[in-house]
Amino acid sequence: MPIRVLTIDDHPVLREGIAAMLSNEADIEVVGGASSAEDGLEAFRRVLPDVTLMDLQMPGMGGLEGVRALRSEYSGARVVMLTTFRGDANARDSMAAGAVGYLLKSALRDELMDCIRKVHAGGRYVSAEVCADVATHLGNELLTPRELRILQLLFEGKENKRIANELGISLETVKSHVSRIFEKFGCHNRTEAIRIGIRRGILNQLTP
DSSP: OOEEEEEEOSOHHHHHHHHHHHTTOTTEEEEEEESSHHHHHHHHHHHOOSEEEEOSSOSSSOHHHHHHHHHHHOTTOOEEEEESOOOHHHHHHHHHHTOSEEEETTOOHHHHHHHHHHHHTTOOEEOHHHHHHHHHHTTOOOOOHHHHHHHHHHHTTOOHHHHHHHHTOOHHHHHHHHHHHHHHHTOSSHHHHHHHHHHTTHHHHHOO
């Protein structure tokens, strides 16, 4: 029996492209597609695929929440995040949510086939570029929930005083948190911190 694949992505051109790429594979068959995580859950229930390719960033329920919801209902679901976003935080959060693969949309056709076959066989698959990102930051101290919130507010362009008022903390406490963010990121100003947060996928998960 061929490996049955479901694609969940809000871009129809990408879903159609994947279906076209897989159409010539004797051992792989696309059995459905959906444009949102919510619709993807319904599609999964109907077709019960062997492997699901899910976009990380989608309107409404995002990919991370979609994986969690899917795995809570079908613990054996084999989900691969298929995304344009690199970054160790994106990959780490996806695997923690229950994904068994993390593949970039820029991947070549052969890599997509290899990924599908490996995760169907019970393995895990992470793009080489993303593995390099994870290795680079392996062992780095993670931001605390409060630091994550402050990083998001920095990204929104808010000054320290406004952040203090919004969070109900002192200005000195905000400055201390910002300094810790700089220290953990190895940077010296908020522009660098925001750039690093975006590159690593931390801000991708915090902002709409």
